[in-house]
Each structure stands twice: as C-alpha cells, then as structure tokens.
Amino acid sequence: MDRVQGQVGESALRVRNAACRGGTYPLGCYCGACGIRPADVRRARRERVVMRTRLMSLVALAGAASAICAAPAAxxxxxxxxxxxxxxxxxxxxxxxxxxxxxxxxxxxxxxxxxxxxxxxxxxxxxxxxxxxxxxxxxxxxxxxxxxxxxxxxxxxxxxxxxxxxxxxxxxxxxxxxxxxxxxxxxxxxxxxxxxxxxxxxxxxxxxxxxxxxxxxxxxxxxxxxxxxxxxxxxxxxPDTDTYRTLGAVSLAVGGLLAAIGAACMVRSRRRTAKKR
The missing domain is CATH 1.20.1260.10 (Ferritin, core subunit, four-helix bundle)
Structure with missing residues (x-):
C-alpha cells in the first residue's frame, strides 16, 4: 500500500510540475515544487510581448525609411x-x-x-x-x-x-x-x-x-x-514613373507608421488584460 501511495505521489508531482512549466500554475507550484512563481511567468510573458512589438515596429519603420530614401528627391x-x-x-x-x-x-x-x-x-x-x-x-x-x-x-x-x-x-x-x-x-x-x-x-x-x-x-x-x-x-x-515611385514610397511610410501605432495599442491592451488577471 505504501508503495502504491508513493507511486501516486510521484506521478502527481510530475503532473503538477509539468503544469507549472506550461503556465497553468496549479496551487502550490510556487512554494518549491518547481521553483517558478506565477508572477514571474506573467512578467516574462509581458516582456516577450513588448520585445516582439518593438521588433515589429522597427522592421516597419526601417522598411518605410528605405522606401523614402529610394524615392527621387523632388x-x-x-x-x-x-x-x-x-x-x-x-x-x-x-x-x-x-x-x-x-x-x-x-x-x-x-x-x-x-x-x-x-x-x-x-x-x-x-x-x-x-x-x-x-x-x-x-x-x-x-x-x-x-x-x-x-x-x-x-x-x-x-x-x-x-x-x-x-x-x-x-x-x-x-x-x-x-x-x-x-x-x-x-x-x-x-x-x-x-x-x-x-x-x-x-x-x-x-x-x-x-x-x-x-x-x-x-x-x-x-x-x-x-x-x-x-x-x-x-x-x-x-503621372509619370517618378510620381508613381514617390506615391509608393509615401504609402509604405504611412503603412509603417500605422503598423507601429497598431502594435502599441496591442501592447496596451495586453497590459490591461494582464493587470485584470
């Protein structure tokens, strides 16, 4: 009987630890069972979202800047x-x-x-x-x-x-x-x-x-x-070719700025959602 209880306990511990690593945070997982606290995981998630958003914004702005530089100087x-x-x-x-x-x-x-x-x-x-x-x-x-x-x-x-x-x-x-x-x-x-x-x-x-x-x-x-x-x-x-190239460059620039604004709004929305949790 003790052997069976021991096996059940070890199995439960493995399930709890796996759940903790997966982010479901079972009760007690932060008290030493797995060494990870829910608050730390949530903060890491928010930081990943911020970094990913910043990267997206930089890529969009870099593309817009390149397009503008490629356009002829009117x-x-x-x-x-x-x-x-x-x-x-x-x-x-x-x-x-x-x-x-x-x-x-x-x-x-x-x-x-x-x-x-x-x-x-x-x-x-x-x-x-x-x-x-x-x-x-x-x-x-x-x-x-x-x-x-x-x-x-x-x-x-x-x-x-x-x-x-x-x-x-x-x-x-x-x-x-x-x-x-x-x-x-x-x-x-x-x-x-x-x-x-x-x-x-x-x-x-x-x-x-x-x-x-x-x-x-x-x-x-x-x-x-x-x-x-x-x-x-x-x-x-x-419109001649130069005019179309200029319009294309301006369109890309506006698209990049809109992407940056949208990404910022997404970050703010996720932060508000995280605070409610």
Missing part, C-alpha cells in the same frame, strides 16, 4: 530647372502684354480673339508657375526680357498699318521658342514638380502655336477650355 532643383521657370515666367508676361495690346490695336477680329486667348491662358499658367517658384525659392522678374519688350514696342509701332501680320509673326516665333524650352525641361529637367509644370503647359502652348503658325490667324484652334489650370493653379499632369 526638392532637388538644377540650374536648368531654375532657368526654365524664369524663362517661362518672362514669356508669360510677354504673352499677356501682347494679348492685351492686340485687343487694343489689332485690325481683325481673329487677332483680337487670339490675343484674348493668350491673356486667359498665360495668366492661369503664370499663377501656378509663380506658386511653384515661391515653393522652390526661385526669384522671378517683374517684367519681360529686354528683347521681348523690344518686340512688343516694334509691333505696337505698326498699329494702323501692318500691325496684325507683325503681331502674328512675333507670336509664331515666341511660341516655337517656348515649346523648345518646354520639351527640353520635360526630357532632361531634374525637379519633378518643374517637369510636371512643363508637361501641363505644353498642350496650351502648342494650341497657341497652332493659332498663329506661319503668321496666319486661326481662331478655330481654340477649344475654349484648356488644361491651363483651375482656380489659377496648374492642371494635374499625367
């Missing part, structure tokens, strides 16, 4: 970008002045109409361009260039004689030059926002060129509405 501005912004702004000023002058001195309705279109579109384009220049810290001129002003004066001097043909010739040359600047910026500009402004302006300038090409007036080329902007701002260009 703020980098080259000399070409700066020259483009200044040149197009001066061109806008010249076109607005020429359009206003045509409405006063042109002999034909067609040239007067084209002049009003230039004022409308270049005013919108320049509003967006000035906002971009302010963001980039690029100083802009308050007047057209000396050469552009000379052309304006030369055409104005022909008022009442050959004004319309002279005006159309100057506008033809001006828009051909503007398109060349725009295409150069699109192909080799560094700053993504400046390139986007060039892409938004190109169809507008191309439409203006079609209206005066060859020194002949064509009001039928004006669609009435152009992608020159809304509320004085540049219209959104078609």
């Amino acid at each position: 703020a980098a501005v080259s000399d070409q970008d700066t020259m483009f912004v200044r040149s197009i702004h001066e061109g806008n000023l010249a076109e607005i002045a020429a359009g206003n002058d045509a409405q006063q001195h042109a002999a034909t309705t067609c040239v007067k109409t084209v002049g009003s279109v230039l004022v409308r579109d270049h005013s919108k384009l320049d509003t967006g361009l000035k906002a971009l220049a302010g963001k980039l810290g690029t100083e802009l001129s308050a007047t057209p260039t000396a050469a552009q002003q000379q052309d304006l004066d030369s055409v104005r001097a022909r008022a009442g004689t050959a004004y319309d043909s002279a005006w159309l010739k100057v506008q033809d040359d001006a828009h051909v030059g503007a398109l060349a600047l725009i295409d150069k910026e699109i192909s080799s500009g560094r700053n993504t926002e400046v390139r986007a402004a060039a892409k938004a302006a190109r169809p507008v300038v191309a439409m203006h060129l079609a209206m005066v090409r060859g020194g002949t007036c064509h009001t039928s080329k004006d669609p009435g509405t152009v992608r020159a902007g809304t509320g004085g701002y540049l219209a959104a260009p078609t």
Whole structure:
C-alpha cells in the first residue's frame, strides 16, 4: 500500500510540475515544487510581448525609411530647372502684354480673339508657375526680357498699318521658342514638380502655336477650355514613373507608421488584460 501511495505521489508531482512549466500554475507550484512563481511567468510573458512589438515596429519603420530614401528627391532643383521657370515666367508676361495690346490695336477680329486667348491662358499658367517658384525659392522678374519688350514696342509701332501680320509673326516665333524650352525641361529637367509644370503647359502652348503658325490667324484652334489650370493653379499632369515611385514610397511610410501605432495599442491592451488577471 505504501508503495502504491508513493507511486501516486510521484506521478502527481510530475503532473503538477509539468503544469507549472506550461503556465497553468496549479496551487502550490510556487512554494518549491518547481521553483517558478506565477508572477514571474506573467512578467516574462509581458516582456516577450513588448520585445516582439518593438521588433515589429522597427522592421516597419526601417522598411518605410528605405522606401523614402529610394524615392527621387523632388526638392532637388538644377540650374536648368531654375532657368526654365524664369524663362517661362518672362514669356508669360510677354504673352499677356501682347494679348492685351492686340485687343487694343489689332485690325481683325481673329487677332483680337487670339490675343484674348493668350491673356486667359498665360495668366492661369503664370499663377501656378509663380506658386511653384515661391515653393522652390526661385526669384522671378517683374517684367519681360529686354528683347521681348523690344518686340512688343516694334509691333505696337505698326498699329494702323501692318500691325496684325507683325503681331502674328512675333507670336509664331515666341511660341516655337517656348515649346523648345518646354520639351527640353520635360526630357532632361531634374525637379519633378518643374517637369510636371512643363508637361501641363505644353498642350496650351502648342494650341497657341497652332493659332498663329506661319503668321496666319486661326481662331478655330481654340477649344475654349484648356488644361491651363483651375482656380489659377496648374492642371494635374499625367503621372509619370517618378510620381508613381514617390506615391509608393509615401504609402509604405504611412503603412509603417500605422503598423507601429497598431502594435502599441496591442501592447496596451495586453497590459490591461494582464493587470485584470
């Protein structure tokens, strides 16, 4: 009988110790039977949760940081970008002045109409361009260039004689030059926002060129509405590869931050649950 009781006692001790190690904490397991206290085990569990959460947060933030570093720097501005912004702004000023002058001195309705279109579109384009220049810290001129002003004066001097043909010739040359600047910026500009402004302006300038090409007036080329902007701002260009890469990087960064916040909330919830126990 004593032998049977001894076997039963040893078996019960093994079961109790195994249960203690498994975390079920049978009564008395902390008093020397297994050498582990329930409070110590709970604290170890909480520490493991905290360490695992911290690791998850670090991994998420590291991934976001890597994605951001891999994205192209939109703020980098080259000399070409700066020259483009200044040149197009001066061109806008010249076109607005020429359009206003045509409405006063042109002999034909067609040239007067084209002049009003230039004022409308270049005013919108320049509003967006000035906002971009302010963001980039690029100083802009308050007047057209000396050469552009000379052309304006030369055409104005022909008022009442050959004004319309002279005006159309100057506008033809001006828009051909503007398109060349725009295409150069699109192909080799560094700053993504400046390139986007060039892409938004190109169809507008191309439409203006079609209206005066060859020194002949064509009001039928004006669609009435152009992608020159809304509320004085540049219209959104078609996203290019750089834009998609930037958006992807920002999405990863936001995802990493959300993961960190969610992990922190999970830790707090588990701590509250542990305290209730």
